[in-house]
Amino acid sequence: MNIVWFKRDLRLSDHAPLKAAIEDGESFLMLYIWEPSVMADPHYSPRHWNFVQQSLDDLNSQLSAGNALLSITVLEGDAEAVFTAIHKKYQLKKVFSYEETGLKITYDRDKILTKYFKENNIEWREFQTNGIVRKLKNRENWSELWKTHMHQKIDEPDWTKLRNPCLVFDEENEIYKQFLPKKYYLNNDKEPKPIFQPGGETYAHRYLQSFLNDRAKNYSKTISKPLEARKSCSRLSPYIAWGNLSIRQVYQYTQNAKKRVSYRRDLENFSSRLHWHCHFIQKFEMEDRMEFENINRGYDNLQKDEKQHFIEQWQAGKTGYPLVDACMRCVCETGYLNFRMRAMVVSFLTHQLFQHWKEGAVFLAQQFLDFEPGIHYPQFQMQAGVTGMNTVRMYNPVKQSQDHDPHGIFIKTWVKELENCPENFIHEPWKMTPMEQDLYNFRLGENYPFPIIDLEQTTKFAKDKLWGIRKNIEVKAESKRILSKHVVHRKKKK
Template identity: 50%
Template sequence: MIINGPKINLVWLKRDLRLEDNEAIFNSIASGKQTLLLYVFETILLEDNHYSERHWNFIKESIRDLNERLKPLNSKILSVEADMISVVNKLIEFYTVRDIYSHQETGILVTYNRDKAFKRYCKNNLIKWHENINNGVQRGLKNRDKWTELCNTYFEKEPLPFTPSKNQLLSIDEIENLEKVLSVPSLSTPKESPFQKGGRTTGLRYLNTFLNKRYENYMFHISKPELARKGCSRLSPYIAWGNLSIREVYRKAYILKQTSKHKKPLEAFMSRLRWQAHFIQKFEMEHTMQEESINKGFHKLKKDISKQYQDAWKSGQTGFPLIDACMRCLNETGYLNFRMRALVVSFFTHNLWQPWQECSQHLSRMFLDFEPGIHFPQLQMQAGETGTNMLRIYNPIKNGLEHDPEANFIKKWVPELKNLETPFAHEPYLMTQMEQQLYNFHLGEDYPNPIIDSEQTRKKASDTLWNLRKNTLVRTESNRILKKHTLRNK
């Protein structure tokens, strides 16, 4: 073991896989010390059911992209598979580490507990852990009295540059020496995949094509399951995993707005960037939302769990074409637009009458852009268990007719229905026996009958939830939630 080895700073990359506008990297470089950039594929996350291979591949692609950008500086990311404390223990056999930099992560409960343990570890080992604000989310707030002002301050600052001095980053040779004593995962990923590729280079390409032209249809296509695939920005995975910062995306949209003839779609887009920070802030202030409803009055709501219903929903075999198309599309590509996400959660929690917790991990594994601070508050809002938001129970047939009128999306993802006339593609269960013979289509064989009665289940859910909202505890909790999370400038 080397005692008092060369002094270095350590930057612990997590959901901030970028060099530019990365406060942890910026502050480490500003200190003047030599810096090692580290990403740890943590065992606790590799084994966690919220994540899947699509996430790890996106991260690996992001790291490979970072390594390409670091080549001219003769450096790269030290990528390790282990737990953070064991990695640091190994590093301090070679280097003196007194300062570790990272962003404040608003993550799932295992990362929250990991951070508490790591903070104790740093204190016991005389290491100062510098945690920086990420995307405007503030730690330690009791209410939203000053949040808007603090968030505005973040958004109004210039994005931070990446300007290390010569040889300030550990060299490739030095990092490869460390790799010999650590468990280094392969960064290879499938060459062909239906998922968006990770990395800042690709993220910037999506941003540029959106702001060059695609944004003009943003407001018209945002709710359409097929058109949204190009009409929306498609930046969510690059923001969720930190290839791009909210601030730099917001700033580019703001600059374009000054000269654009299409200001309204840009304003709508920028507003949603702000709401992203708002929802993550909500989760930051009430992390128990991962496992239980934020409104304690809904804890008494009991639903019978049906594995049959859940499996049909997960695999896109419910007999409701738009629901099935959405779930198959999500499972294969990792993406759905917001409206369709709300629709499938509403169907699961209201029509199938299943607890939102039962769909949480499947959706997090499928969403390429899984962001805990968005995921859990949105699940509860769509399930109608906040007591503060309007109860919305989406009609899958009505949404199909409105947002996929020609059934293009449905026929693409439910090919069993592709040869049917458009009305039947939306509601195949209306076909008579003669019509089924005419189309050589057999309901119950080629495509399932509806597994529930949508009108009856909608009424049951609506009556139950509206009655529960009259409960004293639900009302008390609603007032508490509003007091804690309502923006004071509203």
């Protein structure tokens, strides 16, 4: 027998491993494994596994609607142990799956399985994910390869070619009993919450169609606004991160939509971000040590004193800076925050609070429903200013608030303590005089905290430190190395 191993590819359409397994002709098992070691990794939280469970439920609903005997078998256990047990009883021939650009824990698991499959003469056919290329030495031809992949025909499984019945492990199967999924991880911490996006391929296509047919018309105008972006941005990121949609599907649907709508420019801007999405995952694929280390080793010399109370107040949304606090509370509660606001809260943590990026990266990974390691870590390091090649972006949370939430509607939605704060003080409540605080029945330090840092002083301090270290010989040498590996040189690009 063969196996189609589902991981972060929880869909039935544009699924190359499933298509190949059907065309191979052998009986196969569709398998998903709850891996306790992966689930225990600190980057993940119950909201992620609820999304996966919803996605699996959706896949099985689709499968049973077409054929009552079809379903994905779900087991729980160490991946090598699961495959060993299956091989011992059924003699595995081939395993079909997508390549995974993930955390070190899944990379290490894949190395173990590669060795096991080779020793047992099991063919592991891995397929390219979203245009990401394995073992690429530099980026000179990557954009062309990505475009070629995006324009290729969708890998649509043809179930009419199924010559042998699909296998399913039911409750009487001894392997199912051995690796019985406990589902103990579901509904922890009162999750899932109704304000989380629901998982599944069916919902993914609904979000895609509503965006292309209507919501995208305000995409470019409101992409940076924390309130409006919740509707006008695509909101496809969790569906892409967990594989309910492939990037190629989204790209091709978008190209077709551009032919029939008036807001083509908005869709063009959106399409460019699909390329950007894969660009960062490719960077992580080529240098995944950035999960643990500064990509530019020269920044190892930049000393930052850990202040745990700063980190805790940032996590809780109690920094005294209204927009920062609103963003942190919003993402913890809903799993979503638009890109500019993500960049701002990271900037505030790593620059104004001058804390190391690692603890913040793990915390926000737990909150983001769309956590994608290949985007998360390259972006976090870029915003933290430790690449040595990107412009150091230090977002002023007061200016961002004034520009993107001028009336404080988003702030008041998430920071209830400021619900009655007058609009002219909503961005800087600390400017209220004692008399004005009495007038509005508001007491700074009681109803809402004083700012935990002086923004002007800490911004200047961070700028001096970061711009100063860029002159370091090791930082410069590392910057050249990074440019050579990850950036297409202009002459060659032409």
